[in-house]
Amino acid sequence: MATADERLMEWLRDAHAMEQQAETMLSSMASRIEHYPEVKRGLERHLEETRAQAAQIEACIARRGGDTSTLKDLAAKFTAFGQGLSGMFVGDEIVKGSMASYTFEHMEIAAYKVLISAAEACGDRETSAVCQRILAEEEAMARWVGDNLGDITIKYLAREETPDVTAKH
Template sequence: MTPVENYHDWLRDAHAMEKQAESMLSKMSERLEHYPALKLQLERHLEETRQQQALLEEVLSRNGISTSSFKDAMSKIVALGQAVSGMMTPDEVVKGAISSYVFEHFEIACYTSLIAAAEAAGDPQGVEVFKSIRQQEQAMADWAAAHLPELTAAFLNRSAQPGVEAKK
């Protein structure tokens, strides 16, 4: 494949990745009951994710590329599986927060690669879009890292109290 063909394929992957992020963030925020700071941050990032999808769709359109319905559908199925598996654990909120932190770093890596691919493909507008999105993903990862200890402590505190739900 040429650099441009790879770039186009990775754009489709990024779109599917953001569809997966939307599903994961939506499901997790819907289930949260006892962790308002986390819920608020997830809702904020969910809105950013939807804006990121729109930006990606503009880059795809400008490059004459259609999205991949298959990749988008598969990413949603993966997100659903992650949500369902998380619901089965007694420490759902902690595992979900850890998974979210890991996923943010996956996105950061993908956008870092897309920046290089956009440069190689001669798409300077794409470079700027991906840098902007990567900055948002980094901010979310930083927030998660900073708040994971307090979230864990809150979970442990709730979990230690008889009759108090801690998982969500």
């Protein structure tokens, strides 16, 4: 049976791996987008936030006397790499990638809500504050993706029906 402090450390390591996965996914998708500049800009903006989030979580882990899990980080990056490759083989990558991003953002939101509660239960106000700031960024990104799903779909459909125009990405 783990203590609350041990569980918090485990979940912080999970969050760090999650941010590593997000970085790989965002980078992969953004690098292939050619015809949806607003999506590319949004992903690149969140990619920078994601890198900062990973560093902030790593600092929380270090402050608590731990280190990141290389195995979890590698597994997350490998999973994201596979997800990125799968997008190359579908004709509607921009739509499916947007749906995946929306889903992933909500998983991150849930993870940070758990971390905030766990940090507060452990009396770790600094980790709670860091996770609250990250949560706000993840919620903003989820809103942005959600608000743009319809426009992305309409633009994709219009491009797909236009001869000699690439719609995929």
